[in-house]
Amino acid sequence: MNITLEQAEKVIAAAKKKATDIDTKMNISVVDSGANQVAFARMDGAWLGSADIALKKAKTARFFDMPTGEIGKLSQPGEPLYGIEHSNGGLISFPGGVLLKNKNGDIIGAVGVSGSTVDNDHTVATAGAEAL
Amino acid sequence: MNITLEQAEKVIAAAKKKATDIDTKMNISVVDSGANQVAFARMDGAWLGSADIALKKAKTARFFDMPTGEIGKLSQPGEPLYGIEHSNGGLISFPGGVLLKNKNGDIIGAVGVSGSTVDNDHTVATAGAEAL
Amino acid sequence: MNITLEQAEKVIAAAKKKATDIDTKMNISVVDSGANQVAFARMDGAWLGSADIALKKAKTARFFDMPTGEIGKLSQPGEPLYGIEHSNGGLISFPGGVLLKNKNGDIIGAVGVSGSTVDNDHTVATAGAEAL
Amino acid sequence: MNITLEQAEKVIAAAKKKATDIDTKMNISVVDSGANQVAFARMDGAWLGSADIALKKAKTARFFDMPTGEIGKLSQPGEPLYGIEHSNGGLISFPGGVLLKNKNGDIIGAVGVSGSTVDNDHTVATAGAEAL
Numbered sequence: 042m043n044i045t046l047e048q049a050e051k052v053i054a055a056a057k058k059k060a061t062d063i064d065t066k067m068n069i070s071v072v073d074s075g076a077n078q079v080a081f082a083r084m085d086g087a088w089l090g091s092a093d094i095a096l097k098k099a100k101t102a103r104f105f106d107m108p109t110g111e112i113g114k115l116s117q118p119g120e121p122l123y124g125i126e127h128s129n130g131g132l133i134s135f136p137g138g139v140l141l142k143n144k145n146g147d148i149i150g151a152v153g154v155s156g157s158t159v160d161n162d163h164t165v166a167t168a169g170a171e172a173l
Numbered sequence: 174m175n176i177t178l179e180q181a182e183k184v185i186a187a188a189k190k191k192a193t194d195i196d197t198k199m200n201i202s203v204v205d206s207g208a209n210q211v212a213f214a215r216m217d218g219a220w221l222g223s224a225d226i227a228l229k230k231a232k233t234a235r236f237f238d239m240p241t242g243e244i245g246k247l248s249q250p251g252e253p254l255y256g257i258e259h260s261n262g263g264l265i266s267f268p269g270g271v272l273l274k275n276k277n278g279d280i281i282g283a284v285g286v287s288g289s290t291v292d293n294d295h296t297v298a299t300a301g302a303e304a305l
Numbered sequence: 306m307n308i309t310l311e312q313a314e315k316v317i318a319a320a321k322k323k324a325t326d327i328d329t330k331m332n333i334s335v336v337d338s339g340a341n342q343v344a345f346a347r348m349d350g351a352w353l354g355s356a357d358i359a360l361k362k363a364k365t366a367r368f369f370d371m372p373t374g375e376i377g378k379l380s381q382p383g384e385p386l387y388g389i390e391h392s393n394g395g396l397i398s399f400p401g402g403v404l405l406k407n408k409n410g411d412i413i414g415a416v417g418v419s420g421s422t423v424d425n426d427h428t429v430a431t432a433g434a435e436a437l
Numbered sequence: 438m439n440i441t442l443e444q445a446e447k448v449i450a451a452a453k454k455k456a457t458d459i460d461t462k463m464n465i466s467v468v469d470s471g472a473n474q475v476a477f478a479r480m481d482g483a484w485l486g487s488a489d490i491a492l493k494k495a496k497t498a499r500f501f502d503m504p505t506g507e508i509g510k511l512s513q514p515g516e517p518l519y520g521i522e523h524s525n526g527g528l529i530s531f532p533g534g535v536l537l538k539n540k541n542g543d544i545i546g547a548v549g550v551s552g553s554t555v556d557n558d559h560t561v562a563t564a565g566a567e568a569l
Contacts, residue, residue, distance in 0.1 A: 045217050075339020076485055077221050081213035085177050089209050104486025118514045121555045127527040129489045221340055222368025225393045250382045263391040291385045309481050341485050345477035349441050353473050 043073050044141060044150035048173060049080040052141065052152050056169035060084060060156070067156035067165055068095040071141070074150055076103045084156070091155035097131055098138030098153030098166075104129060106148060110136030110163065137162030139170050149173075176205050176273060176282035180305055181212040184273065184284050188301035192216060192288070199288035199297055200227040203273070206281055208235045216288070223287035229263055230270030230285030230298075236261060238280060241270035242295065269294030271302050281305075307337050308405060308414035312437060313344035316405065316416050319436035323429045324348060324420070331420035331429055332359040335405070338414055340367045348420070355419035361395055362402030362417030362430075368393060370412060374400035374427065401426030403434050413437075440469050440537060440546035444569055445476040448537065448548050452565035456480060456552070463552035463561055464491040467537070470545055472499045480552070487551035493527055494534030494549030494562075500525060502544060506532035506559065533558030535566050545569075 049071040060067040066087035071080045078099070083092055101109045113134035115122040126132045138153040154166040181203040192199040198219035203212045210231070215224055233241045245266035247254040258264045270285040286298040313335040324331040330351035335344045342363075347356055365373045377398035379386040390396045400423040405414040418430040445467040456463040462483035467476045474495070479488055497505045509530035511518040522528045532555040537546040550562040 046214055047217075050214070073339070075221075075337070075341060077215075077339060078213060078224055079215050081210060082178055082182070083209075083211050085179075089207070092210055101486070105484050121531055123509060124512065124522040124528075124530050125490070127522040128493055128529060129486050132486070220369050222365065222393050222396070226389070229392055245387060248388065258388040258391040264388075265392060266388050267385055310478055311481075314478070339485075341479075342477060342488055343479050345474060346442055346446070347473075347475050349443075353471070356474055 042143060042147040042149045044071065044079055046079060049150070051172045052169040053080055053082050055172035056152065056154060056165050057082065057084060059165045059168035063161060063164065065157040065161050065165065067154050067162070068092045069165070069169065070095040070099045070153045072099040072103055072151050074103070074148060076100045079150065087156045094133050094155035095153040097133040098155060099151045100129070100153070101132045101134065102138035102140055102151035102153065103148070104132070106140060108136065108140070109134055109138035110159070135159045137166050139163070139166045141170055141173060143173065174206065174275060174279040174281050176203065176211060178211055181282070183304045184301040185212055185214050187304035188284065188286060188297050189214065189216060191297045191300035195293060195296065197289040197293050197297070199286050199294070200224045201297070201301065202227040202231045202285045204231040204235055204283050206235070208232045211282065219288045226265050226287035227285040229265040230287060231283045232261070232285070233264045233266065234270035234272055234283035234285065236264070238272060240268065240272070241266055242268035242291070267291050269298050271295070271298045273302050273305055275305060306407060306411040306413045308335065308343055310343060313414070315436045316433040317344055317346050320416065320418060320429050320433035321346065321348060323432035327425060327428065329421040329425050329429070331418050331426070332356045333429070333433065334359040334363045334417045336363040336367055336414050338367070338412060340364045343414065351420045358397050358419035359417040361397040362419060363415045364393070364417070365396045365398065366402035366404055366415035366417065367412070368396070370404060372400065372404070373398055373402035374423070399423045401430050403427070403430045405434050405437055407437060438470065438539060438543040438545050440467065440475060442475060445546070447568045448565040449476055449478050451568035452548065452550060452561050453478065453480060455561045455564035459557060459560065461553040461557050461561065463550050463558070464488045465561070465565065466491040466495045466549045468495040468499055468547050470499070472496045475546065483552045490529050490551035491549040493529040494551060495547045496525070496549070497528045497530065498534035498536055498547035498549065499544070500528070502536060504532065504536070505530055505534035506555070531555050533562050535559070535562045537566050537569060539569060
């Protein structure tokens with residue numbers, strides 16, 4: 042099962058709407074089930090450095106099939122996955138990356154959002170995911 | 174002067190329409206005047222490896238303010254820019270990357286297209302650029 | 306559609322057998338339809354540097370859905386795709402990478418082989434692909 | 438002394454069996470005494486991001502001739518090897534990488550396993566190592 046471009050654009054549109062509603066400017070990246078980017082948008086005035094973070098959040102969520110924030114809990118000093126961010130050309134392990142599933146619950150990709158607080162990033166990513 | 178996301182999405186929509194008209198499946202990347210990606214779309218079934226090429230074409234066009242194919246003429250063996258592709262984390266110097274200008278002729282970004290022959294790539298990129 | 310590990314191991318077993326039959330020592334890599342590695346084997350005494358080449362051949366074949374040697378014809382000096390090897394973190398565009406398809410003809414991955422002449426590499430990769 | 442492909446495949450087979458016994462899906466990588474990959478397998482449904490981690494665990498174990506978890510104790514904030522993960526293109530310093538030795542006790546390579554908790558990863562890697 043893999044996401045289509047039409048679905049990815051729906052995710053980005055919903056994420057942009059939520060970002061605007063909460064008065065933030067976001068970078069939004071959508072990857073497919075193979076962790077390859079399908080669509081991306083940087084809202085006007087959003088941080089330049091957040092483009093790569095959005096992509097890495099989307100990839101990280103799909104790489105381990107969980108929200109990025111869950112990995113971050115496990116990668117703190119003294120925790121089991123400390124230092125995991127050094128793998129795969131760089132992971133991002135704080136919130137803002139969530140899985141994308143179809144109506145049957147199959148994983149079809151992931152969305153990563155970056156540009157505000159991690160709470161806002163996660164809120165916007167979740168709004169994107171719920172558009173499917 | 175810099176491209177807005179709304180303009181970048183217009184470029185991508187026009188490029189997608191042209192790609193469909195000529196029966197191709199494309200990866201389309203738009204960068205701003207700072208050569209940072211603003212928007213990206215991979216059409217369903219388009220080559221996975223062309224995503225990076227589309228981005229590199231857009232960056233290359235803006236890095237040197239000319240269509241990518243012009244650089245490729247100068248980077249052949251024996252020519253003045255031989256090997257320039259090794260710079261900037263990898264350039265792509267064949268056709269498919271063109272500049273984006275506003276109505277006053279100011280450069281506001283670039284679009285890169287990859288997924289078919291270089292002639293088709295250039296045709297689709299040009300269609301995107303003309304949407305502005 | 307995506308390759309299973311069992312299918313990937315069948316591909317590697319068939320490639321190893323062919324490599325032995327023609328008295329060569331090969332590195333053999335299998336990627337899935339998302340261009341992510343599924344299985345790998347380096348035969349005893351095979352070139353160390355060919356492990357990365359085998360993987361890049363498999364990825365390159367899947368990135369553009371054609372045998373790697375076809376890309377190499379187009380990437381020579383003066384040809385349309387000159388310099389394409391600079392994309393995607395490094396491509397390999399000489400023979401030895403071929404697509405893997407299921408009985409319905411769907412692409413499910415690719416195999417890359419490196420360790421001898423490119424003709425031998427291609428022969429061994431093809432033997433691997435025919436095991437499916 | 439160096440591992441053969443036949444031995445590496447024995448390690449992977451034993452690791453796969455243990456992974457199945459404890460109901461996990463693993464990425465398993467075997468490197469030789471030169472820290473170069475000999476064999477790799479990703480079990481169906483195993484995390485995509487764990488392939489690179491499995492390889493890095495195997496390399497890390499051989500790079501410093503100790504189980505990866507031992508290095509992780511030393512690389513915590515305030516400890517002597519803090520930040521060592523930045524070397525060698527990225528190390529992984531949590532459990533799941535163990536040395537491979539022949540019957541004489543000579544180091545002939547290492548195995549890295551990733552795909553579950555670090556305890557499970559270590560258990561599966563150890564089962565692989567004991568197959569020799």
